[in-house]
Amino acid sequence: MIHARGLSRTFAKKRGRQSSEVKAVAGVDLDVEAGEIVGFLGPNGAGKTTTMRMLTTLLAPTAGTATVAGCDLLTDPVGVRRRIGYVSQAGSTAPENRAGEELVSHARLYGVSTADATARGKQLFAELDLDGLWERQPKAMSGGQRRRLDIAMGLVHVPGLVFLDEPTTGLDPQARANLWEHIEALRRDRGTTVFLTTHYLDEADALCDRVLVIDKGSIVASGTPDELKSSVGGDLLTVTSTRAAEVAGRMAGLPGAETARVDGDRVTCRVPAGGAALVALLRDLDAAGIEVTGVESRRPSLDDVFLTVTGRSLRDGEHPAVPEPAAEATR
Ligand SMILES: Nc1ncnc2c1ncn2[C@@H]1O[C@H](COP(=O)(O)OP(=O)(O)OP(=O)(O)O)[C@@H](O)[C@H]1O
């Protein structure tokens, strides 16, 4: 459904008289098959939106090629646009128009009849919990309602391939869960292919068949969430104690343990088999009279994958790029 090779984008950056270049996307290869839900993860500024804007024909690549929904990105951008839906990070609804009207006129651009567009639009409003807002102007909606309207706009013409740039940022937990269900239903009932970015790692874990991790413009890891997590290897042991340094010393003595990391009174360390190591460690600490206030052994999360491949953490909720209130500010 998406096949990109060497996709790159450089921006010129001016600071005073000096100009330099930012390599936002540096030679990305990616493949998304029909019917897949693929998550695109990466820290702020990694190049996710830039990649999506290129794949949706909104931004010209400086190098590279791609076919999207069977059409060549460079020679048939109109063909690409006709076959996809795109929900941008910043949103795209005009604040003054009535929500329902805008939805219908958007679908009309794709050749959908007014009757079909209205029926599909009303169905989307019901499914995305926007009941009663058909006549409302986006400027009089809450942020989460506006976000769901953006999503409805991307889906109203029933595209076979949908690009969603941080669809759930700004949604409450219930609306997020509701959108996950909706995306799964789209794939199940219509075979829709979904390519989405998110900063919520639990979301990528629960929703995506495959995950691509991008950092500084390059893909640094890809695989199913399970493959990625098992690539980290071992379990993570955490012990909380006021005598953290001593705990770290004893943790390091566990078979196969990596260097323990001390953060305040928390000590963390990776070991091959967490359960057995924890039992041995607790016995050892008990014998030495070192009191602990908390213990945990857990499987690596996608955040640990992140940390391993990028050297940085991407904890849930840490500086998610909030969609700007672009609608009000720029129009
Ligand atoms: N129009 C532009 N002009 C100059 N630089 C740009 C432009 N658009 C993006 N960049 C730069 O390219 C890099 C990648 O930006 P991009 O928006 O693709 O990141 P992102 O992965 O979507 O980040 P976020 O998680 O914050 O949304 C950043 O360094 C950004 O500052």
Ligand SMILES: [Mg+2]
């Ligand atoms: Mg972005």
